[in-house]
Amino acid sequence: MPRSQCRRFDLFSTVNVKSLMTNNITCSNGHLLYIQNQIILVTAFLGLSSAFLLVDNCPVSSPCTCSGSSGSYSYIRCGSKSLTNIPNIKQSSSHVNKLYLYFYSNKISVIQNNAFRNFSSINASEIDLQLYSNMIHSIESNAFNGIANTTTSLDLHNNNLTILPSAILNLFNLRTLNVLGNPLHSLDKLIHHQCQI
Known part of the structure; x- marks a missing residue:
């Protein structure tokens, strides 16, 4: 035309x-x-700039959805979808200042090693990770590979954690951690060791 x-x-x-x-x-x-x-x-x-404004650009498949603007913030919304694990994402060349990952209110019980590895392709400066109100009782030691340097907020409240997992130590820039509502009775040995130093 x-x-x-x-x-x-x-x-x-x-x-x-x-x-x-x-x-x-x-x-x-x-x-x-x-x-x-x-x-x-x-x-x-x-x-505005459009990274996830349209469904076709969303790096996760249904039932998850995406929204936001590439230059400022983006949301990957997988909350309340009856998920049992963290979904795979397609490679993305986007960059955002802040990425919100919503995996709350699902049926996730274990966060496996490398669960977030491919999320690094979004190239976010800062990540807010919401995992609250699942059934998480275990987070493997390398679960946060791919987002370890950029996760600044982690919400794990209302899960089934009995120990604070050592994987959290890999979140080098973590500023906010919410573990309220978990039946915690001890710290992981590694975290306990770090607190003693």
């Missing part, structure tokens, strides 16, 4: 998606691109 026919859509415009599906639009000055059966909003005029 010639550039002169490229339309500018503001945030509240109603767009007939079905009619767009018959055209391939590439507009260098427009605000809507339609390429290879994907609608991509070019959001410079909205003051």
Whole structure:
């Protein structure tokens, strides 16, 4: 479609998606691109950038969803989905300042080694990890590989942890840890050792 026919859509415009599906639009000055059966909003005029704004860009599959803006923050929402483990993600070349990973209120009982390894491809500066209200009784020592340097907040409240696992020591930039509502009766030996030094 010639550039002169490229339309500018503001945030509240109603767009007939079905009619767009018959055209391939590439507009260098427009605000809507339609390429290879994907609608991509070019959001410079909205003051946003789009990493997970559209479902097609979400690095996790259904039933999880994604939202946010690539330059500032993004959410991967897998809470209350009856998951029994951390889902795999597709490789992503996105960068966000803050990534919110929501895995709360599921049926996860063990966080296995390398469960978050592929999340490093999102290249977040900071990660807020929500694992509360699961059935977690064990976190393996290398569970946080891939996000160990960027996780700043970890919420494990209302799980089944009886010891504070040593895997938490691998979260080098952790600032907030919530373990309320767990039947904790001792610290892991390694954590106990670190506290004694």
